[in-house]
Amino acid sequence: MIVDVSKKILIVGLGLLGGSYAKVLKRFGFHISAVTLEQSSIDYALKEGIIHEGTTELDADIIGSADLVIFALYPHVFVEWIGQNQHLLKSGALITDVTGVKSSIVYKIQDMLRPDVEFIPAHPMAGREVSGVENSTGEMFRSANYIVTPTEKNTPEAIETCIELGRLLGFANVTTLSPEEHDEMIGFLSQLTHCIAITLMTCNDKENMEKFTGDSFRDLTRIARINDLMWSELFITNKEVLLNQMDLFLDQFTKLKTMLQTEDVEGMREMMRHSTARRALFDKK
Amino acid sequence: MIVDVSKKILIVGLGLLGGSYAKVLKRFGFHISAVTLEQSSIDYALKEGIIHEGTTELDADIIGSADLVIFALYPHVFVEWIGQNQHLLKSGALITDVTGVKSSIVYKIQDMLRPDVEFIPAHPMAGREVSGVENSTGEMFRSANYIVTPTEKNTPEAIETCIELGRLLGFANVTTLSPEEHDEMIGFLSQLTHCIAITLMTCNDKENMEKFTGDSFRDLTRIARINDLMWSELFITNKEVLLNQMDLFLDQFTKLKTMLQTEDVEGMREMMRHSTARRALFDKK
Numbered sequence: 093m094i095v096d097v098s099k100k101i102l103i104v105g106l107g108l109l110g111g112s113y114a115k116v117l118k119r120f121g122f123h124i125s126a127v128t129l130e131q132s133s134i135d136y137a138l139k140e141g142i143i144h145e146g147t148t149e150l151d152a153d154i155i156g157s158a159d160l161v162i163f164a165l166y167p168h169v170f171v172e173w174i175g176q177n178q179h180l181l182k183s184g185a186l187i188t189d190v191t192g193v194k195s196s197i198v199y200k201i202q203d204m205l206r207p208d209v210e211f212i213p214a215h216p217m218a219g220r221e222v223s224g225v226e227n228s229t230g231e232m233f234r235s236a237n238y239i240v241t242p243t244e245k246n247t248p249e250a251i252e253t254c255i256e257l258g259r260l261l262g263f264a265n266v267t268t269l270s271p272e273e274h275d276e277m278i279g280f281l282s283q284l285t286h287c288i289a290i291t292l293m294t295c296n297d298k299e300n301m302e303k304f305t306g307d308s309f310r311d312l313t314r315i316a317r318i319n320d321l322m323w324s325e326l327f328i329t330n331k332e333v334l335l336n337q338m339d340l341f342l343d344q345f346t347k348l349k350t351m352l353q354t355e356d357v358e359g360m361r362e363m364m365r366h367s368t369a370r371r372a373l374f375d376k377k
Numbered sequence: 378m379i380v381d382v383s384k385k386i387l388i389v390g391l392g393l394l395g396g397s398y399a400k401v402l403k404r405f406g407f408h409i410s411a412v413t414l415e416q417s418s419i420d421y422a423l424k425e426g427i428i429h430e431g432t433t434e435l436d437a438d439i440i441g442s443a444d445l446v447i448f449a450l451y452p453h454v455f456v457e458w459i460g461q462n463q464h465l466l467k468s469g470a471l472i473t474d475v476t477g478v479k480s481s482i483v484y485k486i487q488d489m490l491r492p493d494v495e496f497i498p499a500h501p502m503a504g505r506e507v508s509g510v511e512n513s514t515g516e517m518f519r520s521a522n523y524i525v526t527p528t529e530k531n532t533p534e535a536i537e538t539c540i541e542l543g544r545l546l547g548f549a550n551v552t553t554l555s556p557e558e559h560d561e562m563i564g565f566l567s568q569l570t571h572c573i574a575i576t577l578m579t580c581n582d583k584e585n586m587e588k589f590t591g592d593s594f595r596d597l598t599r600i601a602r603i604n605d606l607m608w609s610e611l612f613i614t615n616k617e618v619l620l621n622q623m624d625l626f627l628d629q630f631t632k633l634k635t636m637l638q639t640e641d642v643e644g645m646r647e648m649m650r651h652s653t654a655r656r657a658l659f660d661k662k
Contacts, residue, residue, distance in 0.1 A: 368601070
């Protein structure tokens with residue numbers, strides 16, 4: 093379906109990600125419309141030629157004419173939108189999303205969705221430290237991962253279309269994982285990582301530390317500047333998985349602390365060699 | 378003293394740091410000699426014009442003619458060297474170091490040192506992910522901190538000379554701290570940070586994670602590639618301070634975990650806002 097540029101694409105939520113999707117897809121020739129909260133976002137996107145049309149209303153024409161709808165909303169807002177407005181969607185429409193947690197959202201949406209509309213979930217693992225349609229850019233997709241997380245309810249066609257969407261957007265890697273595999277991976281690589289950064293940033297408020305700060309500390313706390321509304325919601329919606337990852341980290345950290353207490357130098361060196369060897373896997377290829 | 382380029386400088390330990398000191402100081406016109414373990418380091422440094430003379434022996438002439446001696450050794454090797462070889466130093470010589478921990482080394486050295494030789498401790502907070510004299514460069518000092526950690530035994534002249542040395546080397550910031558203040562700062566900003574990185578890198582060995590790794594995880598684990606011999610020694614020699622910093626981190630991490638368990642969203646958001654505000658202090662000026 094997606095390769096047919098006569099199809100209409102609707103973006104719901106025209107922020108950083110929604111705007112970046114619009115920008116890239118419009119260049120391919122698709123008709124792009126947007127529904128979002130702020131008129132200023134619509135005005136900006138129209139002025140910049142990022143979208144063809146947009147509205148802050150629940151415009152039945154715009155919503156009802158879209159063949160592909162991309163939801164770029166906070167998790168609970170996405171669920172509420174579907175609950176309240178799914179009657180406005182076109183029969184046969186395909187919908188997808190950008191939500192950073194999957195299990196707690198995907199089954200809920202698929203279970204409540206009309207049978208003539210299909211939801212194929214995806215997570216574009218891209219972001220910036222700034223937000224809003226004004227900062228949108230396809231550049232951030234170029235070295236990033238796009239993960240499709242289908243369930244048993246999805247058709248092969250929808251999965252293929254969603255994979256193709258990721259490729260069109262220019263992602264470096266397009267993969268599929270189950271919602272559960274996705275959540276475990278993101279719980280470790282992204283959410284635990286943010287938990288550590290905000291903990292390090294707030295565990296010692298001694299003054300003047302910044303005068304002596306080198307690159308190591310800056311690297312570990314870059315993501316400690318965090319959108320509290322979004323991340324607290326992402327943590328809660330992946331609660332059990334994240335708690336498990338936090339426990340893995342706590343166990344290992346406590347093991348290191350015990351080795352230091354008992355001056356188990358060989359144990360510490362072994363852990364450092366393990367760390368060094370494993371880190372090599374994660375170098376950018 | 379230091380401004381007088383007729384004085385002779387000896388580097389003991391011609392690795393990455395020792396070599397970088399030699400490289401920068403030789404350009405000012407000082408006579409630079411080196412004592413180190415490997416003949417290949419001496420050969421390289423002579424060929425590249427980084428030093429005037431060097432030896433792998435305990436050469437009484439070379440050691441005994443130096444006015445300023447810079448020790449760029451592992452902490453325990455530095456202590457052993459002074460214990461065994463201080464009789465070779467010139468009367469009136471000034472010695473300094475590059476050791477990354479202070480309290481556990483500084484008093485030990487000063488207590489055992491001959492009364493006619495003065496030790497003024499310093500920590501150049503610069504490094505690279507590579508080692509050896511072949512990788513030495515003054516560039517790494519340019520955005521880095523140089524910290525002099527004098528004690529009551531130091532003379533104002535020695536402190537001033539050491540500060541001047543840091544400026545000559547080209548460090549962005551040259552400061553003084555007590556050995557105890559230094560160790561607390563380094564325990565938090567550098568050692569705790571490395572503990573976290575190696576823990577994150579080794580707490581979950583699930584396969585294929587690297588396929589989905591983004592910049593956040595890479596940033597937090599860049600320093601997880603670590604020299605196990607050096608860092609285990611640095612941890613042990615700052616043990617009590619580092620254990621305290623690890624406890625501060627553990628308490629805060631456990632607090633976050635409890636907030637997630639109890640779904641205390643407002644508590645998590647408050648911690649994230651605190652983190653965001655505090656991180657702003659640490660932006661590079």
